[in-house]
Amino acid sequence: MLNRHVLYLSNDCLTAWRWQRGRLLGGASFTNDSSGIDALLDYLDDQRDMPVVLLADLIEEDFQRLHLPHVGGRAGAKLMQRRLVQQYRETPFRHHEVQGREPGGRRDDIVLLSALTNPSIVLPWVEALDQERIPLAGLYSTTLLSEHLVKKLGLLDQHLLLVTQQSAGWRQSYFQRGQLKFSRLTPAIDRDGDAVNVGTETAKTQQFLTSVRLFARGSVLETVVIAQGEQLPALETQCEDGPETAFRFLPLAQVADRLGLKIEAAKAHDNSAALADSMLLALLAKTQPASHYTLGPLRRYFQLWRARRNLYYAAGTVAVVAGCAVGINLWQTWDARADRAQLAHEAQQFDRRYNEVMAAMPPRVTSTANMRAAVNVERMLVLQGPSPWQMVSMVSAALEQSPQIRLLQLGWKVDLPGQPTTGAPVLVNGSTGAATVTPMSSLLAGIPARPPQSLQVEAEILSPEDDYRNAVNTMNQFAQQLAANPRLLVQVDKPPLDTRPTVRLDGKAGAATASGSSTRAKFTLNLVWKP
Structure with a gap:
């Protein structure tokens, strides 16, 4: 799991964390102005080669549900991009998600479009990172990431409202069987300085869902509230179950344990670890999903960083393979040397035994080479001779x-x-004999x-x-x-x-021989x- 910087951007400030060895560390905050951007760059200066992921939790995030014709391939992608540009012309940060198809009619695609409608909050940060050549891996949304959170927790109700306490306020996201349909962010403090009543805000959200026909009357809205354990008793007094609303409360620490997340605050007085920000950041760093919002050219340095890392991995793999090959060759060389020594020892033993056997044998008539040649000639005569x-x-x-x-x-x-009828004189007992012999032809031995x-x-x-x-x-x-x-x-x-006319025809038909039998x-x- 790669180390990386994890940034949490809200309308007021940006919080920087570090994901290192499976733990979320840090919690440094920076104001949303030029001085805060400079401070962030100074904070990242020591580890500029570490990739950065940016998680945005902004009020100016819009969601639209559309039904588009089901078109596949390159034409479908172009259609989706045109619809995104028509819906959100003023921002480059757009996202779409196909959530299924209609059961009847043309079976159009059900598409959720979303965008950060106020890019002026995000652009200064990402452009500063790009100017300093810091690799930016992706731009994410807390709302879209909560869809992954719901699936991890197994909250797949027909109508689910997830309420999380974050630094920007209370985020309320509506899901249907795990699919995001709507989200809104309400401040935690109202204009009078009082804490917002979560039950009242939930009723407003439920009324809106009913008005846009996302939530049918008579259905039950399962509302899950995730907050710090010390705040749950006060929240329970604000949220009472009704005929169409059922509340459940989950402590933040328990949710983090179920997800296997480890969070450590840098300072004792840092209150960001008590919010859902750190949990979502840890979930983002652990799961590493694809970027929610497109970055275009602002992601080029991350692509260069990833290509450089892949080259390092490839070089390391080649080095490991080469090292293994060298090790195998060295081992085979050592094994061959051991076999050679053993074979040399066995050859010496065979030579010694051969010499002992030959020493015990009587004197030979001829040499071993001549005997071997005689055996070869005998085999050749058997195979090739007539x-x-x-x-x-x-x-x-x-x-x-x-x-x-x-x-x-x-x-x-x-x-x-071509064999001669007469032979040449040969020496018999050292003298020329009267008899002649014909030399044997090589054809008798089958040659050639x-x-x-x-x-x-x-x-x-x-x-x-x-x-x-x-x-x-x-x-x-x-x-x-x-x-x-x-x-x-x-x-x-x-x-x-x-x-034949040249042969005399002799004998009698049926003549008996002297023994009495017929010819x-x-x-x-x-x-x-x-x-």
């Missing part, structure tokens, strides 16, 4: 769909393009890719005797199933019935696979 398993799997899948074919023999080999492979399939067809048409069809179907595999070339080397239709396929 193998008959792929082609055998294809043949096996085709045989599953051709149960009448029986496999007799497989011949697998690797096709190494797997080499082409071929598979010769020799099989026979279990079909009825002399049914060569069925045997040829079965072989063709088997070959087509194998040819469905990608990158697999199928060639018929020897069909079941060889009808089978055999065929041979050459498969070539390019991975």
Whole structure:
């Protein structure tokens, strides 16, 4: 909660308070003239950067209730401003409050307009603050602030008249279910020097409300009087309940406690703390509502002060975030150093254990690097080297769909393009041997890719005797199933019935073999696979 100066302006004088650490302190008074303005500026000179709020309690405060067409957006705002200027042309301090809509008809907006009709009382003070570049946060009205007071106290009666004792006199404000409708300020002392009878003034206010049709005959006006506890017995004798009036009295100290307000007078003889002024000032400083009356350019230094404060807050936030980031980085650095030390200690232990294990082992045939290279070569041969398993799997899948074919023999080999047919002489036992060997091609290790492979399939067809048409069809179907595999070339080397002109047609149909069994239709396929 920010510290600030809280000023209370009446028709006679201005009282300055300080809101500091949730308490209202001070109570210095200044006359409503040029000397009083100079004294106020001297009073604020030590704390010029502290914002100021001004609470006005003036007789020249007017309230008007209007019904305006319900218009929203920018057009509605312009309509409201035009109506305010038409209603109060002579003052810049204007205020409007939309209090709902009519239940029937066009459902127009119910608007309460208010203004300080005598700006000459307020302008000298606010212009002096602006000239000295003192930030003025807002201009407030005790009447409009009492609407917030009524809601805080839970006084939401259908017809409520709030009577408060203030330095300017007795303020009587009329509310309907918590909404302000009318207010008047009567002096505490009449022209003869006698104290004003609060009951009589309440009756006058009730008669006025009835005449303007705010208060219907037969209704009960709940009147709540807030005053110092010592004055309540005298006020009770002045205010008697009637058929249309019911009085309730609330001690000022009890109301301040219910609102959680703390007020301390600067001097023992300062009587301002015994009035509702200090309570309203403390409520204003604690709740910090938006300014009731517009100040226009007179509020510029407060806007600059608020922008400067926000920049300070932003800079502080950035500094805190940067400090946290630096702290986190330092903590992570310390943690990384601890982990590095632990890892170094573990590495030393592993090295020691490795050396102990290696010292207990017999002498090695070769170095560790060579053994690692041999393992890598072995894994590469397993993964990249040629193998008959792929082609055998294809043949096996085709045989599953051709149960009448029986496999007799497989011949697998690797096709190494460009491999020489004869090898160069090699040294055997230190001398040149008569035999030659062919150097192994890198394709056998799968470098740079797997080499082409071929598979010769020799099989026979279990079909009825002399049914060569069925045997040829079965072989063709088997070959087509194998040819469905990608990158697999199928060639018929020897069909079941060889009808080529270059081949001699031999044998007899149905001839029995030496063992007494019929001959089978055999065929041979050459498969070539390019991975």
